Amino acid sequence: MTRVYGERATELRKVFEAAPGQQLTRQSLYERMGATEVGKADERRNIRNTLPALVRCGFVAKEGLGSAATYQGTGKAKRAPKAPEELADTKRQRNAQRTATTAVRTRAARVAQQAANTPAPAKVEALHSGETVDQFLARGGRVQRLTAHWEQAA
Template sequence: MTRIYGERADRLRKLFEAAPDEKFTNQVLFERMGAASVGQAEERKNIRNTLPSLVRCGFLKKDGLGSGATYQSTGNAKKRPKATPAELAERKRQRNALRTAQHAVRTRAARVELQAANTPAPAKLKAVEPGETVEQFLARGGRVQRLVATWEQAA
């Protein structure tokens, strides 16, 4: 989720938390979010795009379709509270430690061994028995057609 999208969702949540029993149409939402004026079409579109995700996560309830649809708070809080910068840094540190540990286990010898185990064995070639020579073929009554090479045609 992008930062701007998250900020817009937070602003919408606060708007609905301030009036939990009130039903909002798109137009009322636009007015309360300050996006009802001319030149704010992009912001209105972004608000309309944010609302379905709030419905899917159970924060809002939608009644109706199209421009007559109304949205109301369900009273459900966010499933996961917003992490503080310290918590985000700790998660990143844990992720990097796990990644480093996994990389240390995968030494070159282990990678070579894994590659050898996953490489199919070469197919064994059957012993080739010698065939007959051209002279033997002609002696049997065979006929040989000789094709002229391109460099012989130029002469």
């Protein structure tokens, strides 16, 4: 979410925390957030766009469809942000795991892997160069004669 949606999501969570157990429609959310005036259509649209993210995260439960849908806070708390030391530690662990799984391979190993994964080319019959039609028929070949367009017109 962008910063604006993050701020709006925080405001929406506060509205749901202030009304535990209540099922709120979008209209009642607009009223509680002060977005019912005529010039606040963009704010109402932004609230409408933020609600699905809160539902996906589990902060809000939704019942129904469309304008008749009701929303209710689940009581799930937002996770506290990690300290910079924790973030650096998890990043270090993730990078160590990534380098362990993708071990540095030599060029020969990569070429061998590529050769193993490449399907073998289908065998193509060698063409007999300089062979006449009679020789081709003599060794069992079949010739299909197609009529030309000028022959078909007659």
